[in-house]
Amino acid sequence: xxxxxxxxxxxxxxxxxxxxxxxxxxxxxxxxxxxxxxxxxxxxxxxxxxxxxxxxxxxxxxxxxxxxxxxxxxxxxxxxxxxxxxxxxxxxxxxxxxxxxxxxxxxxxxxxxxxxxxxxxxxxxxxxxxxxxxxxxxxxxxxxxxxxxxxxxxxxxxxxxxxxxxxxxxxxxxxxxxxxxxxxxxxxxxxxxxxxxxxxxxxxxxxxxxxxxxxxxxxxxxxxxxxxxxxxxxxxxxxxxxxxxxxxxxxxxxxxxxxxxxxxxxxxxxxxxxxxxxxxxxxxx
Amino acid sequence: xxxxxxxxxxxxxxxxxxxxxxxxxxxxxxxxxxxxxxxxxxxxxxxxxxxxxxxxxxxxxxxxxxxxxxxxxxxxxxxxxxxxxxxxxxxxxxxxxxxxxxxxxxxxxxxxxxxxxxxxxxxxxxxxxxxxxxxxxxxxxxxxxxxxxxxxxxxxxxxxxxxxxxxxxxxxxxxxxxxxxxxxxxxxxxxxxxxxxxxxxxxxxxxxxxxxxxxxxxxxxxxxxxxxxxxxxxxxxxxxxxxxxxxxxxxxxxxxxxxxxxxxxxxxxxxxxxxxxxxxxxxxxxxxxxxxxxxxxxxxxxxxxxxxxxxxxxxxxxxxxxxxxxxxxxxxxxxxxxxxxxxxxxxxxxxxxxxxxxxxxxxxxxxxxxxxxxxxxxxxxxxxxxxxxxxxxxxxxxxxxxxxxxxxxxxxxxxxxxxxxxxxxxxxxxxxxxxxxxxxxxxxxxxxxxxxxxxxxxxxxxxxxxxxxxxxxxxxxxxxxxxxxxxxxxxxxxxxxxxxxxxxxxxxxxxxxxxxxxxxxxxxxxxxxxxxxxxxxxxxxxxxxxxxxxxxxxxxxxxxxxxxxxxxxx
Numbered sequence: 001x002x003x004x005x006x007x008x009x010x011x012x013x014x015x016x017x018x019x020x021x022x023x024x025x026x027x028x029x030x031x032x033x034x035x036x037x038x039x040x041x042x043x044x045x046x047x048x049x050x051x052x053x054x055x056x057x058x059x060x061x062x063x064x065x066x067x068x069x070x071x072x073x074x075x076x077x078x079x080x081x082x083x084x085x086x087x088x089x090x091x092x093x094x095x096x097x098x099x100x101x102x103x104x105x106x107x108x109x110x111x112x113x114x115x116x117x118x119x120x121x122x123x124x125x126x127x128x129x130x131x132x133x134x135x136x137x138x139x140x141x142x143x144x145x146x147x148x149x150x151x152x153x154x155x156x157x158x159x160x161x162x163x164x165x166x167x168x169x170x171x172x173x174x175x176x177x178x179x180x181x182x183x184x185x186x187x188x189x190x191x192x193x194x195x196x197x198x199x200x201x202x203x204x205x206x207x208x209x210x211x212x213x214x215x216x217x218x219x220x221x222x223x224x225x226x227x228x229x230x231x232x233x234x235x236x237x238x239x240x241x242x243x244x245x246x247x248x249x250x251x252x253x254x255x256x257x258x259x260x261x262x263x264x265x266x267x268x269x270x271x272x273x274x275x276x277x278x279x280x281x282x283x284x285x
Numbered sequence: 286x287x288x289x290x291x292x293x294x295x296x297x298x299x300x301x302x303x304x305x306x307x308x309x310x311x312x313x314x315x316x317x318x319x320x321x322x323x324x325x326x327x328x329x330x331x332x333x334x335x336x337x338x339x340x341x342x343x344x345x346x347x348x349x350x351x352x353x354x355x356x357x358x359x360x361x362x363x364x365x366x367x368x369x370x371x372x373x374x375x376x377x378x379x380x381x382x383x384x385x386x387x388x389x390x391x392x393x394x395x396x397x398x399x400x401x402x403x404x405x406x407x408x409x410x411x412x413x414x415x416x417x418x419x420x421x422x423x424x425x426x427x428x429x430x431x432x433x434x435x436x437x438x439x440x441x442x443x444x445x446x447x448x449x450x451x452x453x454x455x456x457x458x459x460x461x462x463x464x465x466x467x468x469x470x471x472x473x474x475x476x477x478x479x480x481x482x483x484x485x486x487x488x489x490x491x492x493x494x495x496x497x498x499x500x501x502x503x504x505x506x507x508x509x510x511x512x513x514x515x516x517x518x519x520x521x522x523x524x525x526x527x528x529x530x531x532x533x534x535x536x537x538x539x540x541x542x543x544x545x546x547x548x549x550x551x552x553x554x555x556x557x558x559x560x561x562x563x564x565x566x567x568x569x570x571x572x573x574x575x576x577x578x579x580x581x582x583x584x585x586x587x588x589x590x591x592x593x594x595x596x597x598x599x600x601x602x603x604x605x606x607x608x609x610x611x612x613x614x615x616x617x618x619x620x621x622x623x624x625x626x627x628x629x630x631x632x633x634x635x636x637x638x639x640x641x642x643x644x645x646x647x648x649x650x651x652x653x654x655x656x657x658x659x660x661x662x663x664x665x666x667x668x669x670x671x672x673x674x675x676x677x678x679x680x681x682x683x684x685x686x687x688x689x690x691x692x693x694x695x696x697x698x699x700x701x702x703x704x705x706x707x708x709x710x711x712x713x714x715x716x717x718x719x720x721x722x723x724x725x726x727x728x729x730x731x732x733x734x735x736x737x738x739x740x741x742x743x744x745x746x747x748x749x750x751x752x753x754x755x756x757x758x759x760x761x762x763x764x765x766x767x768x769x770x771x772x773x774x775x776x777x778x779x780x781x782x783x784x785x786x787x788x789x790x791x792x793x794x795x796x797x798x799x800x801x802x803x804x805x806x807x808x809x810x811x812x813x814x815x816x817x818x819x820x821x822x823x824x825x826x827x828x829x830x831x832x833x834x835x836x837x838x839x840x841x842x843x844x845x846x847x848x849x850x851x852x853x854x855x
Binding site for chain 2: 064
């Protein structure tokens, strides 16, 4: 990248040095630039957590709302203005824990947004408690006997619910992550890109080294249209961890049923007073 | 001669009580009568016991009646439950073969072979059309109005179904004329005129749409579901996107997302759902995102009485959402007030970028009244979004201004971008840990109150200027209190009333003006703690007298208030 990226913002980032979030931020900036987007055309929605600070560190529109509630807010914004390119960037605690119910229903609803989950398998902002994706046995301050609750397999759930685009990456693989984000954004409908991201302060198990030794890229002849195979891949964790596009299945998006791309956005439409008058007239019938 | 007649239609869920009542209401409204219809129903789809009370008069009505003059008993239970509580004299219409009436003094028994006539018309299901024919004859209404409405009501049904119902109605009409000549029904004549028939639900829904509603999201919950359903069914015609959310938390945050992107947004719910929206409302306060929340109250706590009425959530909406932020609360007293207030609510939410509550209840939502018209020009939609291309860089989403209100841009505007934020934030919406930023932003948000206090008229007064007892109503208690005043004035009592629709910001000065030298102030409200009375005392430092409270899930009627008032005077 030699040309100046207009999504890049200067200023302090309140992340720990070496945090995986830096790589993800660069990948998001680069993907948006490569896609030819301009800052006013994009909206990044987040919840609460270290990952959820991302909209503050990038030159574009942002909505930094409540813990766990990024997806409903993103849905509302996209419905109000379908011309906006809407992305959600938040963590595993935010999306899978506090917002688990919304994660399920956002996939069903299939609104055209790109969900980027920074998965560090730990709670960073609250200083090191287990997250829904923490591996079994991980000892934390609030799980002193080790995590005994099985990890949330978000990819398997997304595949089960026929999310249109399901991918995984690793924050150190910046170029690869950038490409996946570009593809996710280009794909109409709900795209999930989970990015494995080491937490250098609180996760002493799933480190850069740990991930680097395990991740491998999915390559042909792997076919992301094959649901059963995708489902099988989503269960692969431990010795080897696949990254890349696990599953793809095009389907109509929520707004396809409401607008055509060239239609005036909802928020700019007017109340038809003639219709209001006709509603009041109907009350005489 | 003035008249005031109440018809009770009673039966079990699944007997078509609603359709029957709605058609009768339409026939009466089209004939020129003034109506007030209230519904009493159980939280079940089949069985149980439900009834609708339709009050008919030649003058404008505001509240349900206490006793009924005419009972339409669709099953035996209806006679057993209500037969002894009718006014004297009274009439009972019922099926000759399946329902028995003990002819006590004053009861005129109108036993008609309803089921048999229906079967002769082709189907036992046409029974309610037989009843409609009987009532049309009994109330001396124009039969052709009934047939027009029946045809419209069954427009989507088969020809056979339509014909069968018309025949059933005709035979019911004839049967009554042939067999019950010279019956004296206490209904007077009015000049024929089409009247508007409207429920609080419809009034609020149409009002919000007239106020520029673009996005609505909700999770179904009685008694608020009607507003959401009404808007959803008109969404396409009115450029609205409606979405049933997975829960109230999602509904609230969806609306906030839409609103932040420039679309006027509302959510509808009842107490339990509102509890779940608590954090979202706090976000509306902090991020200064306009949001209109309709809360149709029902008795709580927890699941409470799902289909009954209450005014128990006043304290909740006064305080809902952690932290401190300004808000508007309105509690319209009638369907007419609900219509105009809802338009204003949509405008004010955007003008001040604050949460606005429309506080209704089951009684307001489900009651039908007749009106001459709604004036769609009286209150107009007005946009407060900045126009494209008029903004100067750098745009500050939370610019500190004298009024406390910052220019409201929308996402996607050429050459600018901004962030809305839930933290303590700077003028450009970024997270701040600075104490001075916090202080300035808190003060900025609360400066909005200066403008907000001047919006919307204060309490309205009814009755003679000087009165010994001043009644106070808020929200849906307006109607019963107003008619109580008329009734007590006619008896020579010295009474008047003041009604509150604007609850917050509390109209302090206007209240003190009205209340200061009053000897006896009597607040009437549908809760146990006298929540509005306590608010009134807190804000004005004026002591109120013993309130009249009702907390059994039922609305007030004139008799209830007068009985309690008389005990109170002793």
